[in-house]
Amino acid sequence: MGQALSALAAADVVHRDLKPSNVILSLQGAHVIDFGIAQAADSSAITSTGSRVGTPAFMAPEYLREGRCDTASDVSRSREA
Numbered sequence: 600m601g602q603a604l605s606a607l608a609a610a611d612v613v614h615r616d617l618k619p620s621n622v623i624l625s626l627q628g629a630h631v632i633d634f635g636i637a638q639a640a641d642s643s644a645i646t647s648t649g650s651r652v653g654t655p656a657f658m659a660p661e662y663l664r665e666g667r668c669d670t671a672s673d674v675s676r677s678r679e680a
Contacts, residue, residue, distance in 0.1 A: 600622065600629045602628060602629070603622075603628070603629045603630065603631045604631075604670075604673055607631065607670065607673060608670035608673075611670070612634075612670075613668050613669055613670055613672060613673060614631060614634065614673045615652065615653050615662070615668055615672070615673070616633065616635070616652070616653040616654055616657065617631065617657060617673050618654050618656075618657035620633075621633045651663065651666060659671075659672035659673075
């Protein structure tokens with residue numbers, strides 16, 4: 600998971616819905632899938648102000664409270680995945 604999240608962070612991509620069903624394990628390691636609501640960390644939001652997208656039980660606290668997410672938001676939730 601660490602390598603997968605490092606690769607996403609290096610590409611400046613925030614997954615925003617990291618959960619167990621979006622991770623596939625293989626002999627080569629963890630693979631993060633389902634980038635349907637991912638966004639570039641430096642891009643504008645794809646959703647309207649005040650709305651949140653994702654699976655609430657797996658959303659980072661700062662995203663739920665403030666709507667703010669970055670690559671650290673994915674890392675904080677990866678312990679659940």
